[in-house]
Amino acid sequence: MKDLDLQSSTTPSADEISAQLTEAVHEHRVLPGMKVSEDEVSEIFGVGRTVVRQALQTLAHEGLLRIERNRGAFVAKPSVKDAREVFEARALLEPRTARAAAERTTETDMALLEGHIEQEHAALAAGETGRALKLSGLFHAEIARIANQATIEAFIKQLVSRSSLVIALYWQRRSAICESHAHHALLDALRRQDGDAAEDLMKGHLLDLLSQLDLRQLPDQAPSLREALKR
Amino acid sequence: MKDLDLQSSTTPSADEISAQLTEAVHEHRVLPGMKVSEDEVSEIFGVGRTVVRQALQTLAHEGLLRIERNRGAFVAKPSVKDAREVFEARALLEPRTARAAAERTTETDMALLEGHIEQEHAALAAGETGRALKLSGLFHAEIARIANQATIEAFIKQLVSRSSLVIALYWQRRSAICESHAHHALLDALRRQDGDAAEDLMKGHLLDLLSQLDLRQLPDQAPSLREALKR
DNA sequence: TAGACACAGATCGTATACAATCTAAAGGCA
DNA sequence: TGCCTTTAGATTGTATACGATCTGTGTCTA
Numbered sequence: 001m002k003d004l005d006l007q008s009s010t011t012p013s014a015d016e017i018s019a020q021l022t023e024a025v026h027e028h029r030v031l032p033g034m035k036v037s038e039d040e041v042s043e044i045f046g047v048g049r050t051v052v053r054q055a056l057q058t059l060a061h062e063g064l065l066r067i068e069r070n071r072g073a074f075v076a077k078p079s080v081k082d083a084r085e086v087f088e089a090r091a092l093l094e095p096r097t098a099r100a101a102a103e104r105t106t107e108t109d110m111a112l113l114e115g116h117i118e119q120e121h122a123a124l125a126a127g128e129t130g131r132a133l134k135l136s137g138l139f140h141a142e143i144a145r146i147a148n149q150a151t152i153e154a155f156i157k158q159l160v161s162r163s164s165l166v167i168a169l170y171w172q173r174r175s176a177i178c179e180s181h182a183h184h185a186l187l188d189a190l191r192r193q194d195g196d197a198a199e200d201l202m203k204g205h206l207l208d209l210l211s212q213l214d215l216r217q218l219p220d221q222a223p224s225l226r227e228a229l230k231r
Numbered sequence: 232m233k234d235l236d237l238q239s240s241t242t243p244s245a246d247e248i249s250a251q252l253t254e255a256v257h258e259h260r261v262l263p264g265m266k267v268s269e270d271e272v273s274e275i276f277g278v279g280r281t282v283v284r285q286a287l288q289t290l291a292h293e294g295l296l297r298i299e300r301n302r303g304a305f306v307a308k309p310s311v312k313d314a315r316e317v318f319e320a321r322a323l324l325e326p327r328t329a330r331a332a333a334e335r336t337t338e339t340d341m342a343l344l345e346g347h348i349e350q351e352h353a354a355l356a357a358g359e360t361g362r363a364l365k366l367s368g369l370f371h372a373e374i375a376r377i378a379n380q381a382t383i384e385a386f387i388k389q390l391v392s393r394s395s396l397v398i399a400l401y402w403q404r405r406s407a408i409c410e411s412h413a414h415h416a417l418l419d420a421l422r423r424q425d426g427d428a429a430e431d432l433m434k435g436h437l438l439d440l441l442s443q444l445d446l447r448q449l450p451d452q453a454p455s456l457r458e459a460l461k462r
Numbered sequence: 463t464a465g466a467c468a469c470a471g472a473t474c475g476t477a478t479a480c481a482a483t484c485t486a487a488a489g490g491c492a
Numbered sequence: 493t494g495c496c497t498t499t500a501g502a503t504t505g506t507a508t509a510c511g512a513t514c515t516g517t518g519t520c521t522a
Contacts, residue, residue, distance in 0.1 A: 048508075051507090069475085071473080089382050093323055151316040151320050278477095303504065464522090466520090466522105473515095474512085475510105475511085475512070479508085479509095480507085482505070483503085483504075486500090489498075492496100
């Protein structure tokens, strides 16, 4: 829980705190199983514990944190089952949403997505895999926004967040270059307003991501010795 | 915000409070636009405002409440767009989940669902439309549970909750007898482990529900005179 | 030395006090 | 009378104090 972003000069709100914590998780600067102490966060951001608690509750509702009574908040560690469920939910939501997006894309949207992909590529080239991962997630959420489906967008954002945790736990490193290509192909389909292609590409992309996870291992691979030997 | 369920003798937790409020919304005893004052809830349940705030935050995250800064919490009033989005999301999630459920149903599950339908029928016969509506929602969530998809189940529960609000706002009363039949047909499909039928039936059922809403009207139909004339 | 018990420190849970903000009514002015 | 300003009341936002619970350490005894 060290080295988070510097906050703005004014005292941050609960939403700003939860946003920064979310970003830290997305960038894998904060990893599954880590303890997120109320006092620590309150000291870092210079606010009372009341506000911190609000932020932590929000993150718990989104499935990023797990709050254990009288013990504190910990970054969630999705089980293998959780991991599968996340990608099954994404498989139901995202392909059809990508189709809808293709049929509604505007010039402005395209420019925005292009910017995203460019940044993602740059981050990957610079070795900032964390930042690349976060941008990759934003790309998926952005498609739901383009489809004009705020409700589904909120769900996808949650699923993307949990996917970050899943990737942190189950990613097998041997395959590296994957994202950029798939996102580029999707962008092309959107540009052509080709709904069929967009739906298929998204479906394939998600299957690809899933196939690059190693979901055979037990979920109790512990980030610390203490965690490993507990109970 | 009167006449909620009597709470248990011990002081209730935040989860219990949010559960009771949720039930009240599901049964249309608490309607969209209503104010949910912290002091009022804290007095009703005999707990401090801290706990009440936790409960209200939970409900806000689920989309049942809308918290306006320095003004308080109000039961959400989904716009026409929100209403459409809710049913589009359900259309993506539920049919495929019903298929999965059909392929996994056990004896125990069937008995549980039969009990649900029976109670729903009884409530409808007794004129307790609120209770019937709540049970109807539970039926949908139960199917996700049978499909062994906890993540999707959580999403469906949220969507069912919002559907209750949508129904309270946009339901046109002329069509009355609908639920029981569709749920019965679904139950049959599950019993036969007929995934195709279950998926189709669920899809049709959701379209049916949507078609029975009147989504032409403006969303600003006010529940109180004061609301109507404000700003 | 090993086990059990007890105690101290730290962390979280809840209530409450006080400040900030909004709402609405009362008063003044044109 | 009608409109703007002021002021009192109510409600929410935040911090903090206090109590409950858990974790880990130290001590006592067999």
